[in-house]
Amino acid sequence: MGTKQTVVDILKDLTGSDVSGNLDENLFDSGMIDSMATVELLLELQERFGIDVPVSEFDRSEWDTPNKIIAKVESMK
Amino acid sequence: MTMDIIKAIDEIAQKTPTAIAYDYLGKTNTYRELKNYSDALAGYIDGLNLTSGSPIMVYGDQTFSMIVAFLGCVKSGHAYIPVDQHSPKDRLTMIQNIAQPELVIAIQPLPVKLQAVKTIEIAKLEAIFRQSNQYPLTHSVKNNENFYIIFTSGTTGKPKGVQISHRNLLSFVNWLVSDFNVPERPVILSQAPYSFDLSVMDLYPTLVMGGTLQVLPKEVTDNFKSLFETLPKLALNVWVSTPSLIDICLLEPSFKQSKYPELSHFLFCGEELTHQTAVRLKQRFPDALIFNTYGPTETTVAVTAIEITNAILDKYQRLPIGYAKQDTTIKLDNLNAQNQAGEIIISGPSVSKGYLNSPQKTKQVFLGESQQFYHTGDLGTVDATGLVFYKGRIDFQIKLNGYRIELEEVNHYLNQQELIKSAVAVPKYNRQHKVTALNAYVVLQNNTSRPAFEVTKALKQQLRQEMMAYMIPQRFEYRSSLPLTINGKVDIKAMIKEANSND
Numbered sequence: 001m002g003t004k005q006t007v008v009d010i011l012k013d014l015t016g017s018d019v020s021g022n023l024d025e026n027l028f029d030s031g032m033i034d035s036m037a038t039v040e041l042l043l044e045l046q047e048r049f050g051i052d053v054p055v056s057e058f059d060r061s062e063w064d065t066p067n068k069i070i071a072k073v074e075s076m077k
Numbered sequence: 078m079t080m081d082i083i084k085a086i087d088e089i090a091q092k093t094p095t096a097i098a099y100d101y102l103g104k105t106n107t108y109r110e111l112k113n114y115s116d117a118l119a120g121y122i123d124g125l126n127l128t129s130g131s132p133i134m135v136y137g138d139q140t141f142s143m144i145v146a147f148l149g150c151v152k153s154g155h156a157y158i159p160v161d162q163h164s165p166k167d168r169l170t171m172i173q174n175i176a177q178p179e180l181v182i183a184i185q186p187l188p189v190k191l192q193a194v195k196t197i198e199i200a201k202l203e204a205i206f207r208q209s210n211q212y213p214l215t216h217s218v219k220n221n222e223n224f225y226i227i228f229t230s231g232t233t234g235k236p237k238g239v240q241i242s243h244r245n246l247l248s249f250v251n252w253l254v255s256d257f258n259v260p261e262r263p264v265i266l267s268q269a270p271y272s273f274d275l276s277v278m279d280l281y282p283t284l285v286m287g288g289t290l291q292v293l294p295k296e297v298t299d300n301f302k303s304l305f306e307t308l309p310k311l312a313l314n315v316w317v318s319t320p321s322l323i324d325i326c327l328l329e330p331s332f333k334q335s336k337y338p339e340l341s342h343f344l345f346c347g348e349e350l351t352h353q354t355a356v357r358l359k360q361r362f363p364d365a366l367i368f369n370t371y372g373p374t375e376t377t378v379a380v381t382a383i384e385i386t387n388a389i390l391d392k393y394q395r396l397p398i399g400y401a402k403q404d405t406t407i408k409l410d411n412l413n414a415q416n417q418a419g420e421i422i423i424s425g426p427s428v429s430k431g432y433l434n435s436p437q438k439t440k441q442v443f444l445g446e447s448q449q450f451y452h453t454g455d456l457g458t459v460d461a462t463g464l465v466f467y468k469g470r471i472d473f474q475i476k477l478n479g480y481r482i483e484l485e486e487v488n489h490y491l492n493q494q495e496l497i498k499s500a501v502a503v504p505k506y507n508r509q510h511k512v513t514a515l516n517a518y519v520v521l522q523n524n525t526s527r528p529a530f531e532v533t534k535a536l537k538q539q540l541r542q543e544m545m546a547y548m549i550p551q552r553f554e555y556r557s558s559l560p561l562t563i564n565g566k567v568d569i570k571a572m573i574k575e576a577n578s579n580d
Contacts, residue, residue: 014551014552015530015533015551015552015553016516016517016529016533016552016553016554016555017528017529017530017532017533017553018528018529018530019530021528021530022528022530022531025530025534030534030537030538031534031537031538031541031546031549032530032533032534032537033551034546034549034551035298035299035478036321036477036478036513036514036551037514037551038299038301039324039325039328040513040514042301042328043328054329054330055301055305055325055328055329056301056302056305056306056329056331057302058300058301058302059300059301059302059303060299060300060301060302061300
């Protein structure tokens with residue numbers, strides 16, 4: 001499965017809805033992801049992609065839309 | 078032992094006026110400032126001729142002006158009602174209607190104009206602070222008079238104001254100062270918003286001990302990068318938070334004893350401390366004292382505690398919530414023979430007199446004639462040594478992130494939405510009985526072609542106007558119908574089961 005589809009799946013698990021039509025939506029500003037869910041997101045990304053995202057490097061502004069998350073994951077794989 | 082919290086804080090200011098009381102990301106305020114500013118404010122409040130003992134609403138975020146305002150209120154004989162700046166307008170007006178305050182101190186601009194009430198805004202407040210006149214304590218809050226009133230979730234969507242007296246608070250503060258081996262003049266984490274009574278666990282013990290409150294504002298906590306840039310700079314001795322915050326910190330490998338050599342105490346309250354979290358923390362901070370505590374807002378922050386040692390971790394897979402403090406009695410009601418669990422009933426000097434201006438609601442849970450017995454709604458067991466174990470709820474109240482939420486209140490707001498035909502919010506638990514999220518199952522009013530994402534976004538936006546953000550479900554799932562009970566109501570229990578059936 002591609003990076004994009006996996007990220008969309010993870011976000012669907014967290015929010016209950018398909019984000020594929022809203023890839024540039026700010027997930028924090030719109031309230032789609034709260035702080036507890038941010039932790040879940042981070043853990044899921046680490047598990048599914050085997051990437052190491054240090055929580056201390058997790059600057060919200062770099063991970064706030066589905067497209068940014070996809071690009072970040074791609075750059076870290 | 079402290080006899081008067083207000084005097085004790087003033088005495089610290091006289092003994093060590095230049096000691097730092099409040100540190101907001103490096104911006105510091107001393108005990109002298111705390112005394113002078115709160116004295117000036119108390120004098121100003123006296124001049125307003127408010128009804129004696131009437132409560133004052135204090136609206137704002139985590140800043141020094143907030144705690145000055147709290148002290149100014151109680152010095153002049155008035156309880157304060159802390160209201161968080163992120164509160165929706167409707168909640169503000171509901172609190173106003175119930176509490177009938179004659180004065181609002183607005184540290185942050187009020188989102189709604191409150192009718193028929195005097196207001197002190199921040200510019201005026203700062204001008205008052207600059208008048209330095211000593212204020213003799215002649216009619217400060219004492220004994221059974223209300224010190225603060227914290228509003229908490231009610232099942233009907235109407236919040237309940239828990240009245241905490243000076244006597245209640247004194248019982249809690251003296252226990253915290255004496256029973257936890259907290260170092261002298263401690264540097265303590267102050268992270269919880271003031272409208273949440275977990276904040277009282279750091280606020281008054283720190284001030285009566287002459288320590289420093291190290292503030293971690295919400296914006297910093299929410300952005301993990303800034304959280305971990307800030308934490309090492311705080312030089313904390315004592316950590317006070319919900320277990321949820323420590324779970325985030327434990328994701329960071331450098332959060333360990335060698336990087337935080339001064340950090341010697343962890344105090345947890347507000348929700349279940351899981352075995353897993355405690356084990357991990359003990360591995361990172363082998364020499365620190367880790368305390369699990371428990372108590373509803375109605376009994377002043379916490380009434381039981383236990384140090385979580387390796388022996389406790391070895392012995393119990395689900396951690397005990399501790400022993401009752403010396404002046405408090407815990408008994409169980411309606412014992413269920415099968416598991417020996419019963420409703421936890423608490424009596425003692427820290428038990429509130431009841432809900433403000435709500436005799437009906439008070440009567441339902443505060444029972445007893447000469448002494449108040451608070452019926453918590455929590456299920457527990459007590460072993461032969463008096464050690465208490467938490468076993469869940471008798472109703473639909475949950476703890477998420479330390480916040481107390483009545484599912485019926487969430488459902489009340491969901492079902493008021495125009496888009497929604499019926500809806501139910503249920504907790505999602507992890508394997509260790511801790512709530513990790515709130516899920517909503519929704520039947521929409523009409524078939525809509527709008528994508529689910531758009532509908533969820535619109536609903537969340539509207540809900541943020543009406544309810545506290547921490548109560549808004551994280552996940553929204555759309556259904557064509559929901560299971561009903563024989564009475565025709567949505568079957569919450571069935572949905573809880575379903576939401577938790579995957580793992």
